[in-house]
Amino acid sequence: MNRDTPEESELPCRANTVRALARWAILTALLAAGLFLAAGTMRIPTLRAYIAVFSVLLLLTMLAVDPGLAQERAHPGARGSDSRARFGAGFLFLVTVGFAAMDAGRLHQSATVPVPVSRIALALFAAALAFQMWAMIVNPFFSPLTRIQAERGHHVITQGPYRFFRHPGYLAMLMAIPASAIAIGSWLALIPAAGFCVVVVRRARREDEFLKRNLLGYIDYMQRVRGGLFPRLTVFRAATFSKGHLP
Helix, strand or coil: CCCCCHHHHHHHHHHHHHHHHHHHHHHHHHHHHHHHHHHCCCCCHHHHHHHHHHHHHHHHHHHHCCHHHHHHHHCCCCCCCCHHHHHHHHHHHHHHHHHHHHHHHHHCCCCCCCHHHHHHHHHHHHHHHHHHHHHHHHCCCCCCCCCCCHHHCCCCCECHHHHCCCCHHHHHHHHHHHHHHHHHCCCCCHHHHHHHHHHHHHHHHHHHHHHHHHCCCHHHHHHHCCCCCCCCHHHHHCCCCECCCCC
């Protein structure tokens, strides 16, 4: 019987790491180029700090998540039920950070955010991304699409923030995007950020309905963990309980 040598068994891990680093480098470069272009300058300290924090936490997340989840997020196995909502959220995120950079660097219509407030917003942004990373590490089914990942054995799992919130990933997004606008330095960018939040709240509600119909055990989970996007007192009475769904 042939057995892989240690070197051969390490090859898939190395390949996954290389792919993650390549995707990280491309995404970081694209975001940085887009925001600096929107701002018309690279000399805005708040913008540089925002890109640095985003880049570091993106890299940590890519290296920490399950390889199967990384593959699912890069290439979802099937079309989800909420492709339009996913596109809308992504578009509004780009509009928020792009307009914030443009306001801070070119327009100066509302770029009057005090430095201490900007720093607090950046810290909140970092905390939100770290919280989302925790959810992604715990939940190997954290797909960008609302679907049942039957080919990956989608099931209800235990742990982490899902004991207290049904949608910790969405909660992190609700914190991160408005914080992005202020961290970069624009009050007006809170307008598209508000639109982003509306899309996310609606998506979370639709996801609840989808999972109630299609994921075994999700109805019982909802009864135990009543906090969807925000905690409720009854949530903290929940013992270790399984949950395996999307953000």
